Amino acid sequence: MAKILIVDDEDSVRKSVSMILRYARYEVLEAATGRRALTALAENEGVTAVLCDVKMPEMDGLEALTKISETYPGLPVIMISGHGTIDTAVEATKRGAFDFLEKPLDQDRLLLCVRNALERAALKTEAQTLRGALEDKWRILGESLAIKELRQTIERIGPTDARVLITGDNGTGKELVARNLHAFSSRRARPFIDVNCAAIPSELIESELFGHEKGAFTGAEQQKRGRFEQAHEGTLFLDEIGDMALEAQAKVLRVLETNEVQRVGSSDRIKVDVRVIAATNKNVEEEVSQGRFREDLMFRLNVIPIHIPPLRERPEDIQGLLERFTVDICHKYDLEPKSFSAEAQDHMRRLQWPGNVRELRNFSERAVLLSMDSEITLEDLERLTTKTSAVLSESIFAINTFEEFKATSERLFLQKKLEENDWNIKRTAESLGMQRSNLYKKIDRYNLK
Numbered sequence: 001m002a003k004i005l006i007v008d009d010e011d012s013v014r015k016s017v018s019m020i021l022r023y024a025r026y027e028v029l030e031a032a033t034g035r036r037a038l039t040a041l042a043e044n045e046g047v048t049a050v051l052c053d054v055k056m057p058e059m060d061g062l063e064a065l066t067k068i069s070e071t072y073p074g075l076p077v078i079m080i081s082g083h084g085t086i087d088t089a090v091e092a093t094k095r096g097a098f099d100f101l102e103k104p105l106d107q108d109r110l111l112l113c114v115r116n117a118l119e120r121a122a123l124k125t126e127a128q129t130l131r132g133a134l135e136d137k138w139r140i141l142g143e144s145l146a147i148k149e150l151r152q153t154i155e156r157i158g159p160t161d162a163r164v165l166i167t168g169d170n171g172t173g174k175e176l177v178a179r180n181l182h183a184f185s186s187r188r189a190r191p192f193i194d195v196n197c198a199a200i201p202s203e204l205i206e207s208e209l210f211g212h213e214k215g216a217f218t219g220a221e222q223q224k225r226g227r228f229e230q231a232h233e234g235t236l237f238l239d240e241i242g243d244m245a246l247e248a249q250a251k252v253l254r255v256l257e258t259n260e261v262q263r264v265g266s267s268d269r270i271k272v273d274v275r276v277i278a279a280t281n282k283n284v285e286e287e288v289s290q291g292r293f294r295e296d297l298m299f300r301l302n303v304i305p306i307h308i309p310p311l312r313e314r315p316e317d318i319q320g321l322l323e324r325f326t327v328d329i330c331h332k333y334d335l336e337p338k339s340f341s342a343e344a345q346d347h348m349r350r351l352q353w354p355g356n357v358r359e360l361r362n363f364s365e366r367a368v369l370l371s372m373d374s375e376i377t378l379e380d381l382e383r384l385t386t387k388t389s390a391v392l393s394e395s396i397f398a399i400n401t402f403e404e405f406k407a408t409s410e411r412l413f414l415q416k417k418l419e420e421n422d423w424n425i426k427r428t429a430e431s432l433g434m435q436r437s438n439l440y441k442k443i444d445r446y447n448l449k
Helices: 011-023 032-044 061-071 086-094 106-135 143-157 174-183 203-208 244-259 284-289 295-301 315-332 342-349 356-370 378-397 402-420 425-432 436-446
Strands: 003-007 027-031 046-051 077-081 099-102 166-167 193-197 235-239 275-280 305-308
Touching: 003 011, 003 032, 003 086, 011 027, 011 086, 011 106, 027 032, 032 046, 032 061, 046 106, 061 077, 061 086, 077 106, 086 099, 099 106, 143 174, 143 305, 174 193, 174 275, 203 244, 203 402, 235 436, 244 295, 284 295, 315 342, 315 356, 342 378, 356 378, 402 425, 402 436, 425 436
Parallel strands: 003 027, 003 046, 046 077, 077 099, 166 275, 166 305, 193 235, 235 275
Antiparallel strands: none
């Protein structure tokens, strides 16, 4: 139930307004002066709105409004007055009043104003909660020197429009860094658009990035804005830029040089204002030397290089990550709080974690879900590992024919390699020395997911 504080030196006004609000099922508090209003707010939690008279002894309503706004930001205050003037209303608005009502108060307008004030306050609170949850979701965790330096770099570089090239192994958190750079920038209220360059077929990358006109090619049934246009005045994150085809690289380079895009099927050029952040798990210099990446594009993107060290080089971060992951997982599945024992944490710090933070999180989720007690011990980890190996062994050696064995082994092998490469088909095929078309066929054959 909403709780409304009525502040007015006239007892009759307080009683009449109180009666109206109570009839509408609001809880009501009363104060005869501005000072008593501040005391009432301090002594009563959960006040959701204030109705405050302008002319009062000791402390007038405008002064009370100022103090309430400073002490309780977000609490809506509706000013009321029997001697209302435009100047007074303007001054009240400047000081943060939600609205200004003149006496004698109209019952319907009063209730409508209170309802609107409560709804706006609720929306504002919800927005702040969601914003806080979002910021918490993308927070970079870790107390190692490398991660502290990474956060400091983000705080220095974020407010600028400098292009950034983020490098690091799979699972280290390259998108996390990109989102933090955006959050620290002056563009944070504008869009953050991410593009996985490796996941888009080369024949569609131009349309995806720059857009197309209706009828530009078969299947283009309507006009489409590209990712550069969508990110106008915001940030465009080009993930896995090292897997982009050379032809597409040339067109991206031209956009970076001219700040203009040209949709497929159109001769018009569209101005865009975009900060570009790119990321790759490859050695860009080596890719340039091998002719797989344009050197001029590398220079354009690599204004500020940021490298994220793998988890094996910062094992001191594992404890904090485990604590955070455990809390998140228990909350996600509505479980009682759990934690890893000191021995279990020591064991996990000694592991290599080739999948980095992503692998650690997945392993943590498995341990939390399968452990029976509130504390996850070293024995639990060993049992989970042994159980996984036993299940795998049983599934392999229970096969009757050699053909079935080969098919099962191939399916498990391909599944593992695809997961290691984040289901990047091109990179997986290259690592296996296999044609992409052949890999697609095997994915369909084994129904890999």
